[in-house]
Amino acid sequence: xxxxxxxxxxxxxxxxxxxxxxxxxxxxxxxxxxxxxxxxxxxxxxxxxxxxxxxxxxxxxxxxxxxxxxxxxxxxxxxxxxxxxxxxxxxxxxxxxxxxxxxxxxxxxxxxxxxxxxxxxxxxxxxxxxxxxxxxxxxxxxxxxxxxxxxxxxxxxxxxxxxxx
Numbered sequence: 001x002x003x004x005x006x007x008x009x010x011x012x013x014x015x016x017x018x019x020x021x022x023x024x025x026x027x028x029x030x031x032x033x034x035x036x037x038x039x040x041x042x043x044x045x046x047x048x049x050x051x052x053x054x055x056x057x058x059x060x061x062x063x064x065x066x067x068x069x070x071x072x073x074x075x076x077x078x079x080x081x082x083x084x085x086x087x088x089x090x091x092x093x094x095x096x097x098x099x100x101x102x103x104x105x106x107x108x109x110x111x112x113x114x115x116x117x118x119x120x121x122x123x124x125x126x127x128x129x130x131x132x133x134x135x136x137x138x139x140x141x142x143x144x145x146x147x148x149x150x151x152x153x154x155x156x157x158x159x160x161x162x163x164x165x
Contacts, residue, residue, distance in 0.1 A: 038133040060106035080151035
């Protein structure tokens, strides 16, 4: 990862698949590009199989780095585990999921999205997932960010958190 500029913190993240990763996060926010949609597809395990140009440009990763990588490489340390648990539970029930997500860029900066994730069904079988992200509402981000902080604190204390974003 390129060394970020500005104030940065180092985090050790643990993922549901058992992997861990050290990330550097800054307080630098990237503006979501007006009029663009971020689109990605994953396999059943959340490994990226498609990344459109907007995804590549905003995330700071090359397409080659994204394809074959777990989608959680974008997980910002500010995101509570419960938000992703809710996403995966919905997808495993073959349901559509919507939510606000703070994503981590390769250089440690971040961007917010309003995401919709759906299962890709072929001949009656789920074969993967598609996520479409669009410019988020700043009002909703202002509402969701404190809720996410509360969820992370409750997770840290070992309390049960239920998602409703």
